[in-house]
Amino acid sequence: MTCSKNALVVRGGWDGHQPVEATELFIPFLEENGYTVRVEESAKIYADPEYMAGVDLIVQCMTMSTIEQDEFRGLRAAVESGTGLAGWHGGIADSYRNTSDYLHLIGGQFACHPGKHADELKGEQADNYVPYTVNMLPAAAGHPITEGIADFELETEQYWVLSDDYIDVLATTTQKARSWDPWQREVTSPAIWTRQWGAGRIFVSTPGHRVEVLQDTNVRTIIERGMLWASR
Numbered sequence: 001m002t003c004s005k006n007a008l009v010v011r012g013g014w015d016g017h018q019p020v021e022a023t024e025l026f027i028p029f030l031e032e033n034g035y036t037v038r039v040e041e042s043a044k045i046y047a048d049p050e051y052m053a054g055v056d057l058i059v060q061c062m063t064m065s066t067i068e069q070d071e072f073r074g075l076r077a078a079v080e081s082g083t084g085l086a087g088w089h090g091g092i093a094d095s096y097r098n099t100s101d102y103l104h105l106i107g108g109q110f111a112c113h114p115g116k117h118a119d120e121l122k123g124e125q126a127d128n129y130v131p132y133t134v135n136m137l138p139a140a141a142g143h144p145i146t147e148g149i150a151d152f153e154l155e156t157e158q159y160w161v162l163s164d165d166y167i168d169v170l171a172t173t174t175q176k177a178r179s180w181d182p183w184q185r186e187v188t189s190p191a192i193w194t195r196q197w198g199a200g201r202i203f204v205s206t207p208g209h210r211v212e213v214l215q216d217t218n219v220r221t222i223i224e225r226g227m228l229w230a231s232r
Contacts, residue, residue: 005056005231007035012042013063016125017090021211023061029224030059043067043096046074057084057231061091066098076105080198084230088208088223093161107195108163108204115157117180125210132158132173134191134207134218140170145203145225146192152218159206161189169193173206192222194229203230 007030011019027037035057038045043062046052047070055078067075079085086092094110096102103109115121115128133153140146160175171192177185195202203226207219214220 004034004036006054007037007057007059007227007231008045008052008055009037009039009059009061010041010043010045011039011061011091013061013065013095014090016210017061017063018210019061019063019091022088022091022208022214023059025211025214025220026059026223026227030057030227033228043071043075046071046078049074049077052078052083053081055083057086057227059227060085060087060095062095063090064094064097067096067102069099072096072099072102076101076197079105079200079202082199082232084201084203084227084232086203086223086227086230088205088214088219089157089159091208092204093159093206105197106202106204107167108161108190108193108206110206111160111162113157113159114175114181117178128157129155130158131155132175134171134173136171137169139168140192143170145194145222145229146170149218149222152216154207154213154216154219156207156213157209159189159191160187161191161206163190163193167193167195167204192226194226200232201230203227 011023113128121127169190173191175187
């Protein structure tokens, strides 16, 4: 008989990323794969060492917000001990800006998402949607998260990411240098990456702004595989 694994979903922060709807999209997948899922609406649970010691996978969807030092230390200790950490878009790559140690743990941080020309702005989220390509690197061909997935197109927020070279990048995306932009050459950012931290694995996908992006076949497949890959 197969023992159930434990997944912790931590969600909240900016409502524009639909943290409830987005995570509800993936909870049935986790349950179908043998996980008992607990949902928390804040980072407070990270400060409970007894509970965290039994978590196999953390799925975090917490844009911005803040984290207390005991909460962060609990999260980091869990990952270092083998708990997987997975997430997408601002829910993992734009969380807890006040805590530099968290940015160090993740290895890549949202900087901006350059949007449309000023003449096209309408004061809505779509102002920041641009067409772009997610480019698979050679390493992606043989990786269980991205195997069989070719370059694909999206029209949504394109994350410009500040990162270090301890991340293992599976896919990138290149910001164009448009006539009105202040930068004068194209800039390539990681779009999908993993990171080994102690005994734990971290998975990040920057595509995933809202539910409709998460429902893209490529994005959803990558995230589902990424969660399973990261898990203890």
